[in-house]
Amino acid sequence: MEFLNAFLMLFLIMDPLGNLPVFMSVLKSVPEERRTAVLRRELLIALTIMMIFLFAGQAILNALNLKQESVSIAGGIILFIIAIRMIFPGRGGVMGAQPEGEPFVVPLATPMIAGPSILAMLILLVNNEPERQLEWALALFCAWLFSSIILLASKPLFKLLKQRGLIAIERLMGMILVMMSVQMFLDGVVHYVQTQSM
Secondary structure (H helix, E strand, C coil): CCHHHHHHHHHHHHCHHHHHHHHHHHHCCCCHHHHHHHHHHHHHHHHHHHHHHHHHHHHHHHHHCCCHHHHHHHHHHHHHHHHHHHHCCECCECCCCCCCCCCECECHHHHHHCCHHHHHHHHHHHHHCHHHHHHHHHHHHHHHHHHHHHHHCHHHHHHHHHHHHHHHHHHHHHHHHHHHHHHHHHHHHHHHHHHHHC
């Protein structure tokens, strides 16, 4: 996978535009002067979690005795479910109803930004091409940075795009993620079949 493809996939999985209404909803109970600080904190926590999985993900897999194929197939399934929820959102949005009060780690840092599908994707990237780990770290940082800029500019973006515009963009991203998730699942199945036939 090329750097640009990795960046684009990670950015789409983070889904900052689709998350805008959810973030605004979760942060509405937080005093306005605290919202930016809370959001920055959650974004930094999410980046830390993702970097840990990028650099230590393979060790975690080895400790759990999991193979690359299982990560690819499971990641594809999780990504597919999230993509379907983006296209056909239920009550409370993609992640369901959220508790009130100032969020800490859950639900903004994880699973909204550093969710299971992106963690699985990071492990998969390193597992497939471990020699490019620093390149994947840069792709992750760039995707996180672009997502952070969008989320920190939530008020003007929400005013510009309105609710319908955000819904349209989220559904378009959902369609792209459906295709990516199916490819991810098929890659895992093909790799598994190849290893079993050897």
